[in-house]
Amino acid sequence: MLLATYRVNSMAYLIKTEIVDVGAKTFVFDSQKTMYGAKNIAEGDTIFIVASATEGGVGLIAMGIVASASATAKKPGIARQTPRVSIAVRRTALAKQRLGRVELKAFSNWNDGRPETELNFKFYRQATNKIGGISDEAAAYLRGFF
Numbered sequence: 001m002l003l004a005t006y007r008v009n010s011m012a013y014l015i016k017t018e019i020v021d022v023g024a025k026t027f028v029f030d031s032q033k034t035m036y037g038a039k040n041i042a043e044g045d046t047i048f049i050v051a052s053a054t055e056g057g058v059g060l061i062a063m064g065i066v067a068s069a070s071a072t073a074k075k076p077g078i079a080r081q082t083p084r085v086s087i088a089v090r091r092t093a094l095a096k097q098r099l100g101r102v103e104l105k106a107f108s109n110w111n112d113g114r115p116e117t118e119l120n121f122k123f124y125r126q127a128t129n130k131i132g133g134i135s136d137e138a139a140a141y142l143r144g145f146f
Helices: 115-123 136-143
Strands: 012-017 026-035 046-051 059-071 084-094 130-134
Touching (some): 012 136, 046 084, 115 136, 130 136
Antiparallel strands (some): 046 059
């Protein structure tokens, strides 16, 4: 019998980066910048995939499960480095509605507690591609797009 392993405190994450094949069933992301706790991403975590507008993408494209995750070694001789990880993701669903920079731009009252504002703040305030941890509320909001 095959037993599945589940993390007790699994989190949800979002990755915003260049996506070459939006219809892929699996994605591999090498040496991605991490923010908002994403250095702790692990196998079994939920991840939402956003095709970066700065790379010609359309926004939210898919949801998946992290199949593997490993920390990227820091470069020697550089004092301050953002942690990076490499992950493989198995797609579980394709987005049915558009959600990108244009749709989230209006949500800029950083203290309003809305999931849309959290996503705008964490992923669109800077053009940087990254993996970031998101709240349960933001994850629930994003699930509504599938």
